[in-house]
Amino acid sequence: MDLSNSKYLIETPDFSGIPKLERLDLSGCTSLTKVHPLIGLLENLVFLSLRNCRNLIDIYFGKESSLRSLKVMHLSGCTKLEITPDFKSAAYLEYLDIDGCISLSSVDDSIGALSKLTFLSLRDCKNLVSMPNTINIMTSLQTLDLRGCLKLTNLPLGHTFISSSDLKLLIFLDLSFCNLLEVPDAIRMLRCLERLNLQGNNFVSIPYDSISWLHRLAYLNLSYCHNLEDLPELPVGVASSAGKYFKIVAGSRDQRSGLYIFDCPKVAQNFPNIETPYKYSLGWLVRLIEEPNHFRCGFDIVIPWSWGADQFPLDNYRVFGGGPVIMVNKFIEVDNWIGFVFSVLFEVNKHPEVSSSSHCSFSRSSQHPFYLSFESEFTEEYFDMALNLEVDTIDRSTHLWIIYISRQHCHFVKSGAHIAFKGHPHVKIIKWGISSIYREDIDDLKMMQQEQPFPHNRNDVNFDYVEKRSYKESNSCSEPKIQIPYNWLVTDEDEAENINAKAKGKALSYAGL
Known part of the structure; x- marks a missing residue:
């Protein structure tokens, strides 16, 4: 039954006359204040959406409710919802979305009864103060999103929140911008876990070895943690079973793997020497390259940099100062070549100069404030920075951005594309470099982590410098080109993986049809 956008519906009807109802869509019923309690007797109901019912205060399923078929419940955008329903009668629920319920302060303890739940999101529930301890028995949960729960300053710590047998299937955990003062030690x-977002929190430290236990971790974001003083130990070794996130989440191929430590000023101040940040990032680089299941197409790393440009630590790179445009004119693709690494030293300046030669090739139509560009006559492939460079950033803060692109997506070695880093005027490009990566380089990179020099300076790529005005003298600042992401090439394997992930999502979205 589709009653969506019935703007004058104040109370739902008595559903006792249609006991076999499987799908009920009440989304967008902005005047709805009450759901009839007999809804709890709909034993065949599979899908229930109350999304954006802005005047709904509570939901009561009745004393004798039995929603044993219910798999999907949408409550997002119910801005006046103060309490969640009693979930015990909906024990087979698999998907629960409570995003943006800004009046919600707590979640009913009965949520622990949802042993089949795989997806739970309370994103942007800005007045949510606590989560019940019963969350620790939700053993099927794969995604937990608490981003933007600004008053959730602490989570239940230790084994009351996480134990070796609890949340054992969790793949995605987003605790960003929650004002957390502590990271649970039991997160280990x-x-x-493959994706962990902790950005924008208030903790001073992370339990040193808690992250190192997470061998399947491919995404770790610690950006905008202004009080963070020290970095945790990263995982080492290879987890062959990684990459499940890409297999179960539709569109996940476009979600970047990486390590992000941006705008963490105290971390930069506490680096003991110049080797520390670079070797820290090398560990992540090597681990992901060794196990391609960790990423799709490529990944990147952003770390703070407290030293001058003259100490740019890339002896094995071809290094270019400022913002030149280059083109590969010769490169031999041998069997053991696996990809390219780009590194750029950049500075964020809130008050840039009006004119800067390093930005003249930046397309005004671009939605990306900073990106690696591969520009051809009619198109521009881009690898953009997946961070907001304008949120509370320290003026004139300098960072190192490292990008790895796997072999099959290095179209630029044949296409003659013009390669450059581009950014908004507040992003100053200081110096950047490029290096090919071969299988034998993995051991060499490991040696660099152990303070041994890179054994050779390979010169296998020939470049040409390109004039900024090219392609029939067209100015890219005034004639924007078709922009496509660097990962536009989809292999048969990628397509099959994406189709399977979409099928799983649609099975829930269309439940009851």
């Missing part, structure tokens, strides 16, 4: 027990 989430051995299946």
Whole structure:
């Protein structure tokens, strides 16, 4: 039954006359204040959406409710919802979306009864103060999103929140912008975790070895943690079973893997020497390259840099100062070549000069404030920075951005594309470099981590400098080109993986049809 956008519906009807109802869509019923309690008797109901019912205060399923078929419940955008329903009668729920319920302060303890739940999101529930301890028995949960829960300053710590047998299937955990004062030490027990977002929190440190246990971790974001003083130990070794996130989440191929430590001023101040940040990032670089299941197409790393441009640590790179445009004119693709690494030293300046030669090739139509560009006559492939460079950043803060692109997506070695880093005027490009990567380089990179020099300075790529005005003298600042992401090439394997992930998502979205 589709009653969506019935703007004058104040109370739902008595559903007792249609006991076999499987799908009920009440989304957008902005005047709805009450759901009839007999809804709890709909034993065949599979899908229930109350999305954007802005005047709904509570939901009561009745004393004798039995929603044993219910798999999907949408409550997002119910801005006046103060309490969640009693979930015990909906024990087979698999997907629960409570995003943007800004009046919600707590979640009913009965949520622990949802042993089949795989997806739970309370994103932007800005007045949510606590999560119940019962969350620790939700053993099927794969995604937990609490981003933007500004008053959730602490989570239940230790084994009341996470234990070796609890949340054992969790793959995605987003605790960003929650004002957290502590990171649960027991986070180390989430051995299946692949994506962990902790950006924008207030903790001073992370339990040193808690992250190192997470061998499947491919995404770690610590950006905008202004009080963070020290970095945690990163995982080492290879987890062959990684990459499940890409297999179960539709569109996940476009979600970048990486390590992000941006705008963490105290971390930069506490680096003991210049080798520390670079070797820290090398560990992540090597681990992901060794196990391609960790990423799709490529990944990147952003770390703070407190030293001058003259100490740019890339002896094995071809290095270019400022913002030149180059083109590969010769490169031999041998069997053991696996990809390219780009590194750029950049500075964020809130008050840039009006004119800067390093930005003249930046397209005004671009939605990306900073990106690596591969520009051809009619198109521009881009690898953009997946961070907001304008949120509370320290003026004139300098960072190192490292990008790895796998072999099959290095179209530029044949296309003659013009390669450059481009950015808004507040992004100053200081110096950048490029290096090809071969299988044998993995051991060499490991030696660099152990303070041994890179054994050779390979010169296998020939470049030409390109004039900024090219392609029939067209100015890219005034004639924007078609922009496509660097990962536009989709292999048969990628397509099959994406189709399977979409099928799983649609099975829930269309439940009851």
